[in-house]
Amino acid sequence: MMELNLSRVDYLQSGITSQKNMKLLPMGKKDQSNKSAYPTEDMELLDCDFAKAPNKAKSNKGTQNIAVGDHNGVVQVFGIKKGEPVSVFKTLPSQKIMRLELGGPSGGTKDRIFVSAGSVVKGFSKKGKQFLDFNTNLTEPIQAMFVEGPNLFLCGNYVYNHYADCQDKNYFLSADKINDVITLPVDKSDCITPVLACHDRVLRVLKDSELLYEVEVPGPPQVLCLYGNDGGEEGDEVLYGTTDGKVGLLQLSRTSPAHRWELLNDKRSGGVLSLDNYDITGDGVLDLLVGRDDGLVEVYGYDETDEPVLRYSHQCSESITSIQGGVVATPGYDEVVCCTYAGWILSLTTEPQHKSTGPGQEIQVDAMVYSKIQLLKNEIEELQKQVMTEREKYHITAQSDKAISAVPHFNINDKFLLNREDASYTLSLEVQMAIDNVLLQSDVPIDLLDVEKNSAVVSYSAINPEEGNFLLATYRCQANTTRLELKIRSIEGQYGTLQVYVTPRIEPKTCQLRQYKIKPLSLHQRTHTFDENRPYNILKLTGNFSMAEMHSWVSFCLPELPDRTPPGDSATFHFISTFLDTMLECTYRRGEAIFRSDNISTVSILKDVLTKEATKKQMRLDITYDINDYSVPHTLNLIHPKLEEQLLLAKKVQLIDGLKELQVHENDVNYLSPEYQQILADADKLKAEYKKQPCHLERLYGMITDLYIDKFKFKGQNVKSKVPTLLEVLDNYDLPNLIDFFESSA
């Protein structure tokens, strides 16, 4: 297979961008290098000799322009000439732009630019003429947008609106946050089928204002993209990317969905922010381009069975908010254009960067870059002077009694997500400026895990739990770090707040506080499939509470719940424990709430927290519970394979060093038992696996101990004194013995 060799080129930097904020305009039909048509905002770039050099002989034909909208409210379109960005138009700053989409007449070229800012949708022609300024009068700002012919599909956090020719057509209220919206192509099927990516791990397929059906996907979907840019042969194939880094293809036929393939996130890369299809490998098949929030850009080709295969990857330092394939700089050279959170527009191009056409030309390229550097240096010098005077002014105001010091908020792009694979949380922080240091403070015991790709130096400070500090850690970042990723392990039942202070490297120095809730059942995840056949323990609460109150309590306990109280008289949510695979069902309505879980500890935690919360509000709750005696052996059976696997792994890893020593001593290890030979052969793999799950065994022991204590707590007995005996039983682990111990000791 041909190796894909792409080199990185940076074009320019705009303001901060959100997801889907950059698009490549389709190739123009006629030569559009008519320079006089360009407004002059960026004309200073043209002042240098090289950019002025006559360029008329070589037309701009065959390259695409880039359209980008940023948080400063600026929409700009630019092309690349001789490696330099040349602006086509640039609007003045206004309200923060959340989305940028291209549209055009049905069947025609999509070269009209639509942007959403607040509740307004604006339309620009490719030359910068504004033809649309549509105030939707929606109460919440538009978060996601899609354009199809005369149809506009706009989504707020929970509301979906469909406009045809700016006339309100359809409306839908989603049960959870909407992350993205697209519609299946109209030209392949004659009706409009919008698809919403909702945060509760489902894609909702609509018909008019009605829900057609829901499809569960393996993680909270964050981005949608039509397969092959046209939805495939049937026009009903949709690619999705999730916040936990998975990508999948779904076929959304008229009546039911079908999963085609799914790319798991084995390497634990970041969440998927952007997707595109483009034939970058030049083999005639569209490749899949993936941009992730940890800065990873990936190119997947497809094998004979149409399964994606990784062909290329490139690590950038910031999240990739948009990605698209096209031809921008030089005709004939395909490139992958990416836009990062901090607004860098960069390209991974197939064009070799060190041209070997001739020595003369190469010098010219260098000279151009050199002049560019000079230009930048001059600009910086100029700015530095300006900054110096401003800084002085600022310091002078410090002498006055009345003056205030107000430093504007800087934007932090942060995420706090549960990883299913190792039941830990990933906290990622991204700032436009370089980060100087980050202080972490937690009022509950949590563990910080090492993240390989993070180069910051961590330092733990001495803590005093009496002062409410269970963790005080500082991360001192290396120069030019704009993104930091941390991994945190929580313990279920221990809840509180993680506070993070981020200090960027910019004067006047400020830091921003971010807070993340560590919920009592922090390791639970929403699911849409519930196994009815397990032995469930039931916790029933009755009292004089409203549904909204109960919803707020439940969302206090469990992650991934919508902030809004769900519509209707009652609500049901299902959860699965990422660590033990036990399930939880919450059903509640006004005056009554029922929780069912096969894990007695889950029920116990819920009972404790809810009682406490109700007491805070001075509300009387009647609590009844029904403990199913079969649930404990059932949970132990669920734990059993994990525990056994971990024990075996630990045993094997322990043996590796000794066996290796034998291998050094003896030339021939054939006398060893096959089991030991296998361990030797798999040594590296075993070690890697062991390293991947630090303290896994201890966590499992902790869960079993909790289970034991909770079981007897419901019987009104305190068995804490017997825990050492339990640990002894665990040391010589045997499932029947353990179950016996749970049954017999009382």
Next chain:
Amino acid sequence: MLVPVFTLKLNQKINPRMVTIGHFDGVHPCLTCGTTAGKVFIHNPHSRSQRGGRIEIGADQDITLLNINQSVSAVNAGQLDPNKQNDVLVVGTQTNLLVYDVDNNSDLFYKDTPDGTNAILIGTLGTIENPMVVIGGNCSLQGYDMEGNDTFWTVTGDNVCSLALTDFDDDGYYELIVGSEDFDIRVFREDEIISEMTETETITSLCSMIDSKFGYGLANGTVGVYDRQTRLWRIKSKNHAVTIKAYDLNGDGVPELLTGWSNGKVDARSDRTGEVVFKDTFSQAVAGIVCGDYHMDGTDVLICCSIDGEVRGYKPATGEAKGTLMDTNIEQETVRDLSQRKQNLLLELRNYEENQKAAKLSRPSGMGELDQHQMGIIPANTQLQTSLSVNTGSEKEKPHVELAIATTNDTLIKAVLIFAEGIFDGETHVVHPTVNNLSNSIKIPIFPPKNVPIDLHIKAFVGYKTSSQFHVFELTRQLPRFSMYSLTTDNIPEPKSSVTFTINERINRVVLWINQNFLLQDDYATSGSLEVKFLSLRSTGSLIFRMESSGQVVLKMDDMDTAGDVIQALCLALNIEDLPSTADFPDDMEHLHEILVKVDEFNSARQRLTAEMADHSNLIRSLVVRAEDARLMGDMHNMRSGYMELYNLNRDLINGYKIRCNNHEELLSCLRTVNQMIQKAGRLRAGKYKTKVVNDCRAAIKNNNINTLFKIIKSGMA
């Protein structure tokens, strides 16, 4: 971009820091590494070697294994006999030192090293004529020549971790640079310490660079370069620097500092700036970096080894590639870097702009649309005041140095970060009061463990209770060297011990020194003779400093360590090169006496145990023969009893071994105390008197003349 010129998979584990290269036959370089199971392997791709003696040939024909039969602690190779071309291999274990001639497959000499061997160096030190093997052990440095004669010995403050030879003072002779566990880098001109630098962690590696420069690596992931006493640069990583090496990789004539990291990274950094000029990654931790002419084509190649036996060789860049080793496009990097700077400046400008805008919006009645508290808006004249003072403690709190931080108005301190090295568990200390305890002042107790001046870099987050954004106030305060001593005027009991010495300085200068090095509320002033009393906050008694106008100084204190610190600091401040003194430390001498008695006991116990072990092994031999005989004759009963006996004996042996181990541990700790005592005695003097005390003490111990030892410690001479 530099690509390896060769890659080898040796399929042998390589112990970290135990990689060397030797021309054992005088011609061919051989990679030599310590590996598991007490072995050393030699990779010799050039010629086939013989077998026998210590040598056994491994599965791979190019590799020969040497059995050391003890766990190896350090390996080095070098030329020891100035008349011969070939290198010798030096292998250190925790108890022994083996100098081995690989070419002839014979031991040159074998020494007991009760102080252990943590680091080995081969070379010529100062004016000492012949090259020697210098080994660094527990607080001691020992040098042997090619015949195994003990030609060099001195002590140092703590366990030696790393050694290097550099011409530190440009006098044409090599000085010995020693890194030890007490975070100090010491420079020895032969046996005299000519310079000391305090770092922030155990110095795990040292290497000489060009001229008087040398690189160092610490256990906390720091690497850096010193030029004499000035640190040119340092960087810190969360990974550990396993090994460092100087090598000119980019062909500019100046060696770069190469670092092998525990996460498998190898990078080369410019010796002047620390800028990365090259990097590569192994899948496993790096074990060692050496250089040698492995291709036998006249150019030295850089050889990097990982712990799982992967070896890569790199040739230095030549011709056009000079200076451009990085994969990335330099121009693009520069442009990106400049753009980032431009962006930062623009953002700063925007900050000031918004600030002014906010100021205009501000009205006496309120902030208009801005939520003052949430935004973290504070009065522009807010200042942060800090003060350092000595807190003699209360029942609840131990005595400490107190850092008080306060704002000048009603703004609150949300959190304080103190970056300082060597006084906290990590590099930072954080104070984060609960929401209910927020106030505009914070008192932070500090317990400096050592008598060194420390810079405290303080960052305070200032705002209001409900703020989500805070102003960061940054400032630096220096903690004086003897901040853990509080001035007292009370009548305190005079310490039993004292040091007396004479300096030719005016009292005023000494008073000045006291004001600078102790934490005093008001400057101390005196006329005539000087007498100041301090109480140690570390509960090590009091310190009385008396100085007559004649220049005679009496320092009364029971803590020999601190007394040494005071004298060394004073000498440094007043530029005193040589200083004799008389010392009287009755308690310490008593203690030393006890320890010396103990050492004798441990030594005799060791001999007894060794004899016992030899007896047992003879018995085992006969038992095995007897039991096997019985088996062959079909006498199952006797065989069983034979093996039962063997089993018991084996158990006894293991127990005996454990006792021996414990005995050895105790012995080591005693010997370390003795070495430290000598070091402490030395530190009560300066310059040549210091060296003399150390050497005389050593001679006294060698001759087992304990009375002389005490006399030397007391009076400074035999």
